Amino acid sequence: MRADRILLAHGSGGTMMRELIEECIVPDFDDDALKRLDDAASLDMPAGRVAFSTDTYVVNPIFFPGGDIGRLAVCGTVNDVATSGATPLYLSVGFVLEEGFPIEDLRKVMLSMKDAAREAGVHIVTGDTKVVEKGHGDGIFINTAGIGHLAEGVDLSGSYVRPGDKILLSGTLGDHGIAIVSTREGLEFETSIETDAAPLNKLIANVLAAAPGTRCFRDPTRGGLASTLNEIADASKVSITVTETAVPVKPQVRGASEMLGYDVFQVANEGKMVAIVPAEQADAALAAMKASPYGEDAAIIGEAGDGRAGKVYVYTSFGATRIMDMLVGEQLPRIC
Amino acid sequence: MDLSGFRDPEIARGLIDAIDVAAQHLSRPVKIMEVCGTHTVAIAKNGLRAVMPDNVTLLSGPGCPVCVTANEDIDVAIELAKQPGVIVTSFGDMMKVPGSYSSLAKEKAAGRDVRIVYSPLDALSLAKKTPDKQVVFVAVGFETTVPLIAASILRAQEEGIENFSIFSAHKTVPKALEALVNDPDVEIDAFILPGHVSTIIGQEPYEFLAEHYKVPGVITGFEPVDVLQGIYMILKQLEEGRAEIEIAYHRGVEPGGNPTAKALVEKVFEPIDADWRGIGVIPGTGLGIRAEYDHYNAVKRIPVTPPEPKEIKGCQCGEVLRGITLPYQCKLFGKGCTPEHPIGPCMVSSEGSCAAYYRFTDYGREG
Numbered sequence: 164m165r166a167d168r169i170l171l172a173h174g175s176g177g178t179m180m181r182e183l184i185e186e187c188i189v190p191d192f193d194d195d196a197l198k199r200l201d202d203a204a205s206l207d208m209p210a211g212r213v214a215f216s217t218d219t220y221v222v223n224p225i226f227f228p229g230g231d232i233g234r235l236a237v238c239g240t241v242n243d244v245a246t247s248g249a250t251p252l253y254l255s256v257g258f259v260l261e262e263g264f265p266i267e268d269l270r271k272v273m274l275s276m277k278d279a280a281r282e283a284g285v286h287i288v289t290g291d292t293k294v295v296e297k298g299h300g301d302g303i304f305i306n307t308a309g310i311g312h313l314a315e316g317v318d319l320s321g322s323y324v325r326p327g328d329k330i331l332l333s334g335t336l337g338d339h340g341i342a343i344v345s346t347r348e349g350l351e352f353e354t355s356i357e358t359d360a361a362p363l364n365k366l367i368a369n370v371l372a373a374a375p376g377t378r379c380f381r382d383p384t385r386g387g388l389a390s391t392l393n394e395i396a397d398a399s400k401v402s403i404t405v406t407e408t409a410v411p412v413k414p415q416v417r418g419a420s421e422m423l424g425y426d427v428f429q430v431a432n433e434g435k436m437v438a439i440v441p442a443e444q445a446d447a448a449l450a451a452m453k454a455s456p457y458g459e460d461a462a463i464i465g466e467a468g469d470g471r472a473g474k475v476y477v478y479t480s481f482g483a484t485r486i487m488d489m490l491v492g493e494q495l496p497r498i499c
Numbered sequence: 500m501d502l503s504g505f506r507d508p509e510i511a512r513g514l515i516d517a518i519d520v521a522a523q524h525l526s527r528p529v530k531i532m533e534v535c536g537t538h539t540v541a542i543a544k545n546g547l548r549a550v551m552p553d554n555v556t557l558l559s560g561p562g563c564p565v566c567v568t569a570n571e572d573i574d575v576a577i578e579l580a581k582q583p584g585v586i587v588t589s590f591g592d593m594m595k596v597p598g599s600y601s602s603l604a605k606e607k608a609a610g611r612d613v614r615i616v617y618s619p620l621d622a623l624s625l626a627k628k629t630p631d632k633q634v635v636f637v638a639v640g641f642e643t644t645v646p647l648i649a650a651s652i653l654r655a656q657e658e659g660i661e662n663f664s665i666f667s668a669h670k671t672v673p674k675a676l677e678a679l680v681n682d683p684d685v686e687i688d689a690f691i692l693p694g695h696v697s698t699i700i701g702q703e704p705y706e707f708l709a710e711h712y713k714v715p716g717v718i719t720g721f722e723p724v725d726v727l728q729g730i731y732m733i734l735k736q737l738e739e740g741r742a743e744i745e746i747a748y749h750r751g752v753e754p755g756g757n758p759t760a761k762a763l764v765e766k767v768f769e770p771i772d773a774d775w776r777g778i779g780v781i782p783g784t785g786l787g788i789r790a791e792y793d794h795y796n797a798v799k800r801i802p803v804t805p806p807e808p809k810e811i812k813g814c815q816c817g818e819v820l821r822g823i824t825l826p827y828q829c830k831l832f833g834k835g836c837t838p839e840h841p842i843g844p845c846m847v848s849s850e851g852s853c854a855a856y857y858r859f860t861d862y863g864r865e866g
Contacts, residue, residue, distance in 0.1 A: 483547065
């Protein structure tokens with residue numbers, strides 16, 4: 164690469180764009196289907212149903228403690244596909260780059276995408292790059308779409324939850340949101356908290372094998388656990404009660420949340436999974452979670468009930484009950 | 500500092516039991532008002548109202564600085580944002596608060612340069628980076644935040660930053676409590692006094708409540724155990740017929756407050772009258788920028804004429820702020836007025852009592 168920053172010509176469809184793709188993007192991803200540079204990738208798929216998901220990543224800053232937008236873009240879509248119970252197989256990647264974006268930063272992002280894809284066992288097989296004029300983007304936006312294979316009989320939905328089902332959480336809450344906000348200009352505070360961005364497809368597969376009656380998986384990203392549980396309670400017409408003392412939270416995250424006036428239940432996560440399982444399979448599901456990568460801090464945090472449909476309650480450590488409400492309004496800064 | 504002890508359920512339950520016992524000795528039901536938004540949230544978030552005895556009512560007062568900001572002040576901030584070459588900055592909670600006709604968030608969406616900052620020093624940095632713009636910081640808050648605002652003005656002066664100014668809508672707490680005590684519509688037996696404000700001003704400014712009005716007050720911290728301890732100390736005073744200003748928040752508050760911070764505020768600001776939403780003008784409860792710092796006074800630098808203020812129809816934030824009406828008793832609560840579509844400021848601000856009731860209780864929700 165002769166240029167050290169993205170130029171408008173890199174999105175022109177001409178020689179500079181080809182140079183960017185061939186010298187900077189394809190070698191990093193190192194995938195046979197991608198190397199052909201066809202407009203569409205031809206893929207082998209097992210027989211059966213397909214799970215398909217897409218997400219766009221606009222996080223600011225793009226590099227943050229423990230990760231970057233690239234890792235987020237792979238893990239986020241892998242997890243979205245995996246929550247359906249599918250095995251994620253292939254990803255597409257679309258970049259929107261702002262004129263002036265450093266090529267070196269692009270390379271860093273590519274490498275972390277490559278590492279995350281390898282860890283998740285998925286292939287990045289097709290992509291696209293667009294360049295927008297300076298001031299019309301924010302450095303880099305990434306869209307990823309993912310395809311996964313759904314095994315026979317796997318049918319999960321947030322509307323399948325029944326009273327008595329147990330709520331499992333795969334680890335500590337709020338790490339990602341606090342890691343991002345700790346880098347915000349004017350808010351820098353000393354913290355050892357890093358993003359939890361991680362691919363959870365193996366964890367999900369293990370839980371599903373141990374607890375085949377699992378009703379649903381959800382990754383509590385934007386809006387945190389509160390939004391996830393409210394959506395499920397609403398879809399299933401059940402109440403949900405979470406026991407506050409059972410929810411794992413790192414002390415630094417709790418402290419930072421309180422300092423910033425955040426409700427830790429509403430803080431974003433990028434490497435956590437909620438599983439809702441029938442009560443009789445809860446212990447098996449928890450053991451499988453704890454034995455999985457990224458699941459060592461897993462806990463049973465609550466259960467579904469037949470109280471007011473669509474409501475989520477927190478049973479506080481003092482024996483009082485309060486509502487766990489969804490996040491209202493915008494989250495600042497952008498977190499994913 | 501390790502605060503885990505202040506969240507210890509066992510200690511909390513012990514205090515709840517002690518509160519129950521103290522309440523049994525009261526000769527009549529009592530109403531205790533907290534006057535700090537952080538207390539409002541702590542009480543709601545920890546479900547503390549639900550564990551109070553039947554004869555102890557916790558009321559939320561005018562403790563959220565965003566909520567008590569008068570319509571007219573919001574209108575001035577909006578007019579400032581409309582001026583060419585001006586960047587208006589403020590804390591996030593100010594963005595959605597409705598003025599008479601608009602809000603800063605609506606003005607931002609309409610293309611005005613309005614930005615959220617976390618500190619006035621952020622606004623000062625922005626002024627340095629954008630020398631061709633006038634950067635105005637809309638400053639709302641009680642005594643807690645004023646020293647930092649004063650410091651930002653002094654720093655701007657030291658560094659010769661000419662394009663930075665403050666629109667001061669600050670308010671001070673003690674005289675507002677006096678206005679509440681003197682309000683015939685308001686029934687308050689005691690105050691949970693604000694911990695952060697008292698860190699700056701200390702204990703003395705509240706003494707008149709006990710001496711002159713025989714109303715007890717306890718300066719209280721913000722963890723659940725802190726709040727319960729504050730309530731317990733108040734009940735003991737009421738039970739024993741005492742009226743004193745006590746400190747339960749010793750780890751944060753010295754009786755004399757913070758002399759350095761007080762001197763800083765004194766240097767830059769002077770008391771002026773302030774218009775409180777729902778209460779009206781309370782003499783001496785505002786803080787105006789002294790004349791020698793006129794250059795950093797936004798309303799002097801950039802004179803604006805806001806339109807005739809208009810109150811929000813049906814909104815009872817004024818009564819809510821005085822503890823006369825509980826949030827869920829307002830006709831708009833949970834119907835026309837929700838955190839997603841707030842009508843009044845008490846539902847907008849994260850520390851507003853309506854928002855706290857809506858977020859953490861079942862009130863106002865269908866189903």
